[in-house]
Amino acid sequence: MIKVSVIGAGTMGAGIAQIAATNGHEVCLFDSFDGAIETAESKLKKILDRLVEKERITQKENEIILGKINFTKDIKEVSGSGLVIEAIIENLDIKQKVFSEIESLVEDNCIIASNTSSLSIASIASACNKPDRVVGIHFFNPAPLMPLVEIIPSVQTSEKTLNSAKSIIDKWRKVTVIVKDTPGFIVNRVARPFYGEAIRVYEEGIADFATIDWAMREIGGFRMGPFQLMDYIGNDINYTVTETVFTAFYFDSRYKPSFTQKRMMEAGYLGRKSGRGYYDYSIENTPKANENRELGQQIVNRILVMLINEAADALFLNIATKEDIDLAMTKGVNYPKGLLAWADEIGISNVLKQLEELQNEYGEDRYRPSPLLKRMVKENRTFY
Numbered sequence: 012m013i014k015v016s017v018i019g020a021g022t023m024g025a026g027i028a029q030i031a032a033t034n035g036h037e038v039c040l041f042d043s044f045d046g047a048i049e050t051a052e053s054k055l056k057k058i059l060d061r062l063v064e065k066e067r068i069t070q071k072e073n074e075i076i077l078g079k080i081n082f083t084k085d086i087k088e089v090s091g092s093g094l095v096i097e098a099i100i101e102n103l104d105i106k107q108k109v110f111s112e113i114e115s116l117v118e119d120n121c122i123i124a125s126n127t128s129s130l131s132i133a134s135i136a137s138a139c140n141k142p143d144r145v146v147g148i149h150f151f152n153p154a155p156l157m158p159l160v161e162i163i164p165s166v167q168t169s170e171k172t173l174n175s176a177k178s179i180i181d182k183w184r185k186v187t188v189i190v191k192d193t194p195g196f197i198v199n200r201v202a203r204p205f206y207g208e209a210i211r212v213y214e215e216g217i218a219d220f221a222t223i224d225w226a227m228r229e230i231g232g233f234r235m236g237p238f239q240l241m242d243y244i245g246n247d248i249n250y251t252v253t254e255t256v257f258t259a260f261y262f263d264s265r266y267k268p269s270f271t272q273k274r275m276m277e278a279g280y281l282g283r284k285s286g287r288g289y290y291d292y293s294i295e296n297t298p299k300a301n302e303n304r305e306l307g308q309q310i311v312n313r314i315l316v317m318l319i320n321e322a323a324d325a326l327f328l329n330i331a332t333k334e335d336i337d338l339a340m341t342k343g344v345n346y347p348k349g350l351l352a353w354a355d356e357i358g359i360s361n362v363l364k365q366l367e368e369l370q371n372e373y374g375e376d377r378y379r380p381s382p383l384l385k386r387m388v389k390e391n392r393t394f395y
């Protein structure tokens with residue numbers, strides 16, 4: 012079994028190291044910052060102890076997993092790895108330097124992967140002499156719990172690198188999807204309207220946060236409402252992802268960030284972690300939703316057709332297969348159904364009609380329907 016190295020022992024790196032060790036690999040977990048590796052080690056010990064308490068693993072397994080991880084501040088220890096996964100700070104210059112250094116320490120057949128959420132794999136790979144060995148392997152937080160992993164070949168990635176990377180992650184019992192090296196990959200692109208359109212509905216005064224959240228949960232079947240979820244993710248993080256995707260798509264108005272969320276971030280109303288976001292977590296009483304089902308259904312329909320439009324457009328542009336687009340949203344962000352399957356269920360002509368109505372009413376490019384939806388309606392086709 013190959014040795015796996017993880018660079019960066021933060022939130023994601025520590026979780027990825029845990030998965031690799033649990034799956035029997037010798038693991039090298041490296042971090043260059045003072046204290047980071049010690050913190051990662053003590054956090055991981057606590058997590059494994061909890062798993063023993065909950066009887067998910069035995070004490071013996073706990074010891075075996077920990078025994079497989081070499082917590083180190085010496086990057087030279089990555090030598091001998093078959094796979095290196097980088098999970099350091101989201102900064103292209105720093106990632107490129109680290110990739111170049113890793114390449115000088117490993118054999119030619121070692122795959123070097125990045126867990127980046129927003130940088131292009133092509134730009135990271137360009138720092139290597141053998142860019143064909145570089146691929147994106149994008150885990151979701153918390154990595155040990157979230158089943159989805161997006162595998163992202165860049166223009167330089169070889170077929171062999173892609174297949175080997177996918178086969179390793181499949182063996183870790185993750186659900187892998189293959190996605191083109193484009194901004195936001197699948198999940199962070201297709202999910203944008205879940206936040207953006209919900210905020211828009213609020214900004215127009217159609218409903219308040221609590222009502223929109225209630226509608227998306229109770230009528231839409233989503234596990235969390237958009238405002239609840241933004242408070243959970245953190246308005247700083249969620250806003251930055253939106254802004255990054257918007258910029259990366261050359262300011263396509265579909266991904267336009269909102270002032271409402273920007274002001275939340277500027278005010279320090281980051282969500283749960285700061286005690287206040289869209290909701291105030293210091294008070295017991297949660298605001299009451301207006302549980303009018305007709306209004307709720309309108310809200311759900313509006314956000315849902317925008318999500319379906321995004322999923323259809325990702326398929327139209329061959330970002331991934333229809334199966335992988337649907338899997339990504341159900342396994343990466345717990346959507347109750349795949350968006351394309353959902354479109355079939357409510358009728359693609361209904362989706363198109365609602366989008367056209369929105370586009371006519373607002374005159375905004377944000378609501379332009381994907382050409383694929385138009386084509387499918389014309390040809391009377393369904394996704395499945």
Ligand SMILES: NC(=O)c1ccc[n+]([C@@H]2O[C@H](COP(=O)([O-])OP(=O)(O)OC[C@H]3O[C@@H](n4cnc5c(N)ncnc54)[C@H](O)[C@@H]3O)[C@@H](O)[C@H]2O)c1
Pocket residue numbers: 018019020021022023024041042043044047097098099100101105109126127128129149150151152
């Ligand atoms: N947090 C998430 O939800 C999430 C989800 C998917 C992907 N990602 C991506 O994973 C990567 C890491 O994110 P995170 O949330 O774990 O960050 P983090 O800040 O928790 O951890 C980053 C770690 O990298 C270390 N580090 C920084 N520069 C380094 C260097 N030059 N060499 C070695 N170690 C270095 C830091 O000390 C820190 O321990 C980013 O690329 C991010 O976009 C994050």
